Amino acid sequence: MNLRNKYALFYVLGLLSIIVPVILMPASLRQNLKAYIIIFIVWLALRIYINYWYGKKINLPNTAHFWSSLFVDVGFLFMLGFDRQLLPALSIFKEALNIFKVNCKTFLKILGWLLIPAVLLIILNIFDTLTNLKYVNYSFPIYLLLSALSFIIGLWTQIVLIRLTSASLTKEPLNEKILYTESWRDTAPFLWISILMGLIIMAGTILLVIPGLIFTIWYLFSLYIFAVEGKRGYSALQRSKELVQGKFWAIVWRLVVTGFFYGLIIFVIIAIPTLIIGLITQFNQFSSVFSTMPWWLNALQSVTAILVLPLNIGLMTIMFKDLKDNSPAPESIPANLN
Secondary structure, three states: OOHHHHHHHHHHHHHHOOHHHHHHOHHHHHHOHHHHHHHHHHHHHHHHHHHHHHHHHOOOOHHHHHHHHHOHHHHHHHHHOOOOOOOOHHHHHHHHHHHHHHOHHHHHHHHHHHHHHHHHHHHHHHHHHHOOOOOHHHHHHHHHHHHHHHHHHHHHHHHHHHHHHHHHHHOOOOOHHHHHHHHHHOHHHHHHHHHHHHHHHHHHHHHOHHHHHHHHHHOOOHHHHHHHHOOOHHHHHHHHHHHHOOOHHHHHHHHHHHHHHHHHHHHHHHHHHHHHHHHHOOOHHHOOOOOOOOHHHHHHHHHHHHHOHHHHHHHHHHHHHHHHHOOOOOOOOOOOOO
8 A cells, every 4th residue: 555545544544533432432422521622632633643744754845734734634635636746736727827818819709609609598598588488489499409509619619729728838839720620520529528428427426426536537638638639539538547547636636726716716707796786686586595597697607607618628728738748658559560
């Protein structure tokens, strides 16, 4: 068992250790609050010590060592994911923000294609709301058509954004016309990989939740591998698993941190207008938990999800490139010399 696995085992045992006194002395604990407090302090100190011990073993920088020992649960995840080879989570987020700002105009031009069906769907939704679904027999087929169009354009948009972000990282020039044409051609294999990923993750989740989570991390970069390296189908999934090998917890930690800040940006964008409109209307539209979502909030969420898509793809592309740069090159099949 390697050091990281030992640390994880010790930490889980430390986490579960509080169960023992609760089971053995339930009656005396209920009668004695001091016993509860002492047990809790000892339990917390044990977990802090386990974090401190592992931090020493991996030569963690002093500041990080102190805080990750003190904030035990966050520190546990941080130290499991600590990897000197890979970019820190905050550096990934800053780099993604920088790419987003530098390429903002180009990204908006691409997102415009995705915004068209989205806006039409919003208008259709407003129309159905105002007419109390009176013309739903006519609007529903249009809704299906626009949804299908939005889905197809969404696939193309993701491929284009991945390739643009990758080119921005490598400073590689791109011909936009060729990029757009090739990305349209690649939507079918891109979709096929998405379906494969979905089926594998769903199977793992149905059997047990944990395998589903493991498969999610293993195959996380499959779509990016296809868009950048051109590997298709199962080869893309296998390549993703190879990249994640030995870096599983490092990826989990970076996903948690970057996901937190990404979610925070979305929350702020949606929360501020919602708060302003809510104050003006005295939150009448939110007076009941059974109220349907206001059309404007639905529209705001849809548009926000589209506008921040380049940032999300940027985060994942940077992580993929960082893994790729710090992993051995994939084995190539030698040519037949005969």
